[in-house]
Amino acid sequence: MNDDSSRAPFFxxxxxxxxxxxxxxASLLSLLLIAGVIQIFLGTRQTYRFLDAMxxxxxxxxxxxxxxxxxxxxxxxxxxxxxxxxxxAIADDGNGFTVRWIDGGATATPTADCSGIAxxxxxxxxxxxxxxxxxxxxxxxxxxxxxxxxDNATAQELLEGVQALQILYGECGDANNDGTLDTPPLxxxxxxxxxxxxxxxxxxxxxxxxxxxxxVVEQAxxxxxxxxxxxxxxxxxRCLHQAFSTTVALRNRMPRCN
Numbered sequence: 001m002n003d004d005s006s007r008a009p010f011f012x013x014x015x016x017x018x019x020x021x022x023x024x025x026a027s028l029l030s031l032l033l034i035a036g037v038i039q040i041f042l043g044t045r046q047t048y049r050f051l052d053a054m055x056x057x058x059x060x061x062x063x064x065x066x067x068x069x070x071x072x073x074x075x076x077x078x079x080x081x082x083x084x085x086x087x088x089a090i091a092d093d094g095n096g097f098t099v100r101w102i103d104g105g106a107t108a109t110p111t112a113d114c115s116g117i118a119x120x121x122x123x124x125x126x127x128x129x130x131x132x133x134x135x136x137x138x139x140x141x142x143x144x145x146x147x148x149x150x151d152n153a154t155a156q157e158l159l160e161g162v163q164a165l166q167i168l169y170g171e172c173g174d175a176n177n178d179g180t181l182d183t184p185p186l187x188x189x190x191x192x193x194x195x196x197x198x199x200x201x202x203x204x205x206x207x208x209x210x211x212x213x214x215x216v217v218e219q220a221x222x223x224x225x226x227x228x229x230x231x232x233x234x235x236x237x238r239c240l241h242q243a244f245s246t247t248v249a250l251r252n253r254m255p256r257c258n
Contacts, residue, residue, distance in 0.1 A: 069205070069248045
């Protein structure tokens with residue numbers, strides 16, 4: 001019998017397949033490569049979710065502060081006749097706040113909701129459970145929304161994922177005791193701690209927002225609210241929490257620079 005192995009092409013000579021050890025090593029390297037690709041994908045996806053949640057919170061925070069600031073500035077335009085002082089023109093009701101003002105020369109005595117008087121405007125911002133409809137947020141802390149009621153109209157849902165809303169009052173000083181406000185507020189206090197409502201010249205608004213999705217951050221987040229306080233709260237979830245604040249100067253109340 002003739003042996004034709006000597007006539008086989010050169011690149012086929014000596015081919016005897018691969019061993020089991022070589023197969024196992026190749027499989028292990030493939031698994032490591034696939035695991036690395038999956039890890040990169042998951043990390044990129046988590047980074048995208050975090051950045052998306054942060055951008056939404058920042059956009060919502062800026063929008064809410066802009067809308068509320070515009071109304072708060074009107075609180076000192078004119079106060080209805082039966083509202084004794086600024087405490088009634090912008091009042092903290094425990095779950096939000098109400099702003100009232102008069103745009104024109106009305107003389108009738110208004111009720112608390114501005115009914116019965118021309119040119120009297122009312123804005124009430126408050127927090128309550130979000131309205132039904134749409135996809136429910138996976139973050140349990142995002143169950144409340146910020147609502148706005150204009151005058152006596154039906155309240156509208158302004159912003160989702162609102163945990164807390166707080167306002168503080170700043171009293172300007174009268175260094176010369178001449179009845180003219182001449183120094184800016186040194187600190188901001190709750191309504192109950194205001195000593196002289198005629199000196200309140202600025203309002204500070206605090207807003208705490210939370211992402212609609214859970215598992216956005218790697219571990220429970222610690223945050224300060226109000227953001228300029230020394231008290232840190234640790235969240236009970238992995239949602240993204242962010243506090244916002246703005247200071248609104250009341251018209252004709254801030255001291256003028258000499």
